[in-house]
Every structure is written in structure tokens, then in C-alpha cells.
Amino acid sequence: MKMALGKHHLSGFFLLLCFLWARSVELKASPSCAFPAIYNFGDSNSDTGGISAAFEPISAPYGEGFFHKPAGRDSDGRLIIDFIAESLKLPYLSAYLNSLGTNYRHGANFATGGSTIRRQNETIYEYGISPFALDMQIIQFDQFKARTNELYKQAKTPMERSKLPVPEEFSKALYTFDIGQNDLSVGFRKMNLDQLRAAMPDIINQLASAVRHLYHQQGGRAFWIHNTGPIGCLPVNLFYKHNLPVGYLDQYGCVKDQNEMAIEFNKQLKNQVIKLRTELPQASITYVDVYAAKYGLISHAKNQGFVDPLTICCGYHVNDTHIWCGQKGSVNGKEVFGASCENPLKYISWDGVHYAEAANHWVAHRILNGSLADPPFPITQACYRH
Ligand SMILES: *[C@@H]1O[C@H](CO)[C@@H](O)[C@H](O)[C@H]1NC(C)=O
Ligand SMILES: *[C@@H]1O[C@H](CO)[C@@H](O)[C@H](O)[C@H]1NC(C)=O
Ligand SMILES: *[C@@H]1O[C@H](CO)[C@@H](O)[C@H](O)[C@H]1NC(C)=O
Secondary structure: OOHHHHHHHHHHHHHHHHHHHHHHHHHHHHOOHHHHHHHHEEOOOOOOHHHHHHHOOOOOOOOOOOOOOOOOOOOOOHHHHHHHHHHHHOOOEEOOOOOOOOOOOOOOOOOOOOOOOOOOOOHHHHHOOOOOHHHHHHHHHHHHHHHHHHHHHHHHHHHHHHHOOHHHHHHHHEEEEOOOHHHHHHHHOOHHHHHHHHHHHHHHHHHHHHHHHHHHHHHOOOEEOOOOOHHHHOHHHHOOOOOOOOOEOOOOOEHHHHHHHHHHHHHHHHHHHHHHHHHHHOOOOEEHHHHHHHHHEEEEEEEEHHOOOOOOOOOOEEEEEEEOOOEEEEOOOOEEEOOOOOOOOHOOOOOOOEEOOHHHHHHHHHOOOOOOOOOOOOOOOOOOOO
């Protein structure tokens, strides 16, 4: 009797142990990834000071909302990449090209406004295309990693190391991409739609090459890749446009052909991501439908508390006169400034090309919890291969 009771107790205790063990495994299966760093590649949608450092600084009223001064960003405040940093509890990223006041302990940003995936044969002084195409951003990353590793090893004090990435953390970092929009805009300028369609596989393949390089040569494992937004909904498309043919715009006032190209880009990008997952067995690659989030906001602007998505907050725009945000111009002999609107929180478009902070926040809120991601997991889980 006593024996049996003891046995019973023992097996009960054993079950409890099993339960605790199983629970700890279950909990361990999906803790936050605790990414120690973010390395970002992209264009003005995620540039946190690169093009401002390399060329002319982006002037007021850019940055006036959140930073209360120009902050190297093409918006009144934070960009999606800033909300990504916040959600991973990391500081905002310093631009690699910025030589002053930077801290790379938790990553670096290689994005520059005007960047394309493919190299372009034009200078920034023509249409604002950045000389730092994606391949050059990757070369800069290689150099950044090699040089910071060397400096880290040479450093003699914790102080000297405090602004440098920890070498072992490169393989644990999150690698983020938001690029391709300018390949489309250059395409619209220089090619017809068939030519642009024909160029698409090469554009996508060059983005895939960047991912392969980071994986094979640099040990990158976690990738978070934004698709491209509804470029045809940018208000700039409608500046100086008159008598548009019937059917040129969709029901929200977006240029249909342009959005169709963005959709084609995204379709090919998603297929490429699926291929990369089989090709890179240890990579976790998340494809993020930024298009759906941005188009969702544009199509529901009113009930989400925003004004007409095709109006802009910053810049002077009357009839056929457009003075860009932060620029001066003259209208009927009078000097006019491209000023900011009264309530930027109600605008989707900040300057006709770039989103206002409130819109970036709205979009970030929808993409970071994983509901528009493939696989559908929040960014804090992006280190796992699901
Ligand atoms: C740039 O010019 C080179 C040499 O003429 C050409 O091979 C390349 O395709 C051009 N690239 C683009 C994007 O137009
Ligand atoms: C804009 O166009 C309207 C209609 O043609 C005209 O009445 C108005 O004066 C114009 N505004 C400016 C600032 O030129
Ligand atoms: C993500 O957030 C959006 C907006 O708040 C919400 O509609 C959606 O259900 C959320 N998805 C998940 C998976 O939590």
C-alpha cells in the first residue's frame, strides 16, 4: 500500500516534470528573436540621413513633426524603418554615410534617397537618382563589416567599443530591404511598359543577389523584405496633368498602369523569395506586403481619419504651379515658400512623393504584427524559419 502510494507520487511528480519541461520547450519555441542589430538597404522610404550626408541636407520643414528639425528623412517625422527599430527596442539607425554623431552598436543604414536596385547611367543632378544603387550599398556593407571588426579588435576600452557593432552579432542581425520603387519610376521615364516588364526579372534577380551575398559571404540569416508600394497613388503623378483619358485612373485616383507594374514587381519578388528559401537552407526570409498596407490606407483614408490621399501636406500647389516642400519659388512675381500644412497628422502624403509620419505609423502598425507578412509572423519572430 505504502509502496503503491509512493509509486503514485513518483509518477505524479514525473508527470509534473514532463509538463514543466514541455511548457518550457513550448515557451522557448517562440521567444522574441532579440535581434541585436538591423542592417537596412533601400531608398528614401527608409533613408535616415544617407543622402543628406552625402549631398545637400534635406531642409525644414522636413523633420519638423517628430524630430523638431531636419533629420535626414524625407518626411515630417519617423519612417517605417524607425518604427521597426522601436518595435525591436533598438535605437534609430545611423546612416553609414554620415560621418558625424553616429552610433553603429545596433546596426547601420545603407539606404539613400533616390537609390535603385540596378545601377543607372545618370547623375543625381538630373532626376535625383542616387549613385548608391543596391550593389554599391552591399559593397559599403562589406567594407563597414570588415572595418568595424578590425576596429573592434584593436579597441582597448569598452568606451572605444561602445559605438561599434559586436562582430559575432552580424549573423544574428535582421537584414531589411525596401527598394525597387525608383527602378519603376526610372522605367516609367525611360521605357514603355513592355520594356519595363521585360526588365523586371533582371531587377528582381539583382535584389536576390544582394540577399545571396549577405547569406553566403557575410553570414546573414534573417531577412525582412518589403515589397514596393502603390507608386501610381503618389500625388506627384497628377502634378501638371490635364485631360487624362478615361480609365487612366482607378476609383481612388491612382494611375492604374503604374500600380499594375508595382503589382508585377511584387509578384516576381514574392516568387523569388520562395525560391531563395529553398536555395538558402538556413535563412529565414519574410516577404512583407507593404503595397497592401499602403493601398489599404489610401482606399480607406476617410474612415481612418485622413484627408483625401492625393492632397499633400507640404509644398505649394495651386493650379499648375508646384513649389516643392522646403523650396522657394515665385508666383506672379511674389516669393512663395513650399510650407507645411496645419495638421500633418491628417495627411497620407507629406510632399507628393513621400509619406507623412502618421501614414508611416499606420502602415508600420499593420505590417509589423505579421498580418501582411509571408510567413505570417510578427517581426519579433523573423529569425525563425517557419
Ligand atoms: C548603362 O550603360 C551601359 C553601357 O552603355 C549599359 O551596358 C547598361 O545597360 C546601362 N544601364 C542602364 C540601367 O541603362
Ligand atoms: C487657379 O485657377 C483658377 C481657375 O482657372 C483661377 O481662378 C485662379 O485665380 C488660379 N489661381 C492662381 C493662384 O493662379
Ligand atoms: C495586426 O494589426 C491589425 C491592425 O490593428 C489588425 O487588424 C490585425 O488583426 C493584427 N494581426 C495580428 C496577427 O495580430
